[in-house]
Amino acid sequence: RLAALIFDVDGTLAETEEAHRAAFNRAFDARGLSWHWSRETYRDLLRTPGGKERMRAFQDSLPDAARRLAADEIAQLHAEKTAIYGDILNSGGLDLRPGVAGLIAAARAGGLRLAVATTTSRANVTALTRCCWRQEPDTVFDAIAAGDEVAAKKPAPDVYRLALARLGLPPDACIAFEDSAIGLRAALAAGLPVVVTPSTYTQGEDFTGAALVADSLTGLTPAQLARIGGDLA
Ligand code: XBP
Ligand code: MG
Structure with missing residues (x-):
């Protein structure tokens, strides 16, 4: 029953995914990272569930010379993304x-x-x-x-x-x-x-x-x- x-x-x-994507991109900008996720990139990245896991998968796809973020930096960046996502929802529009x-x-x-x-x-x-x-x-x-x-x-x-x-x-x-x-x-x-x-x-x-x-x-x-x-x- x-x-x-x-x-x-x-x-x-x-x-929600466009709000998540905007929050990731704003967090990257605020950190001075040159990362930017377009809709097309994000469609592929959604194959990796979880924001921290998704950032790690993206980083792993970059050329060897690119700057690597350590696990604690990824966690910090993700916390910033979560705060921005909260602000986006808080200001309405979803x-x-x-x-x-x-x-x-x-x-x-x-x-x-x-x-x-x-x-x-x-x-x-x-x-x-x-x-x-x-x-x-x-x-x-x-x-x-x-x-x-x-x-x-x-x-x-x-x-x-x-x-x-x-x-x-x-x-x-x-x-x-x-x-x-x-x-x-x-x-x-x-x-x-x-x-x-x-x-x-x-x-x-x-x-x-x-x-x-x-x-x-x-x-x-x-x-x-x-x-x-x-x-x-
Ligand atoms: C949703 C996700 C999440 C969001 C981002 O999957 O994969 O990662 O995109 O959220 P589902 P966080 O709908 O299958 O649960 O950044 O908070 O992880
Ligand atoms: Mg879902």
Whole structure:
């Protein structure tokens, strides 16, 4: 029986990646680094989930003569990026994707529990719920599992397993919502049925194994979701 919905954040609740990209570029500029991530570069870099991991992958792709940042410098730069991302969301300009607010409200009214399983940090979840719901994350969600709390980020199932543990529920009582192939693999590996709404950066990826692939969550009801969960259980 369906008991909870577990949401990815970036790309699923909102189209956040352009705000992330702007925050990375501003952090690079503020440090005097000559790094700049265009949309095309960022599309490739999104194959590496996690901001610190993404900066490391980018650095590894540079010529040998380029200046290398040590692990603690990457961590510091990423903390600066997170602060800038918070400022960007704080100044508005980011909306939830269509259907998200309605589904979350209907699920809550129908007695379902709500959770987040994200690669990004809890600080960025807070920035998003304040920006889009004008509420604290613990008011919107019953459980939050973030990438910096687990040993392995998506596509590993760890962050979904942590969300399930915090909900105290088995995977067949939940449905995961994702926008990317990497996130889909993480949720499937945790045994969850998955609804995929591709985002601007993940259009055309391989969503084999998804219970449903839809343009948006608009019009999706808890009753339809209970059937999706039931069919797969
Ligand atoms: C999102 C990500 C994140 C963000 C940046 O993946 O990969 O790395 O791009 O966030 P998903 P941080 O939607 O699959 O969770 O810089 O905070 O890591
Ligand atoms: Mg995502």
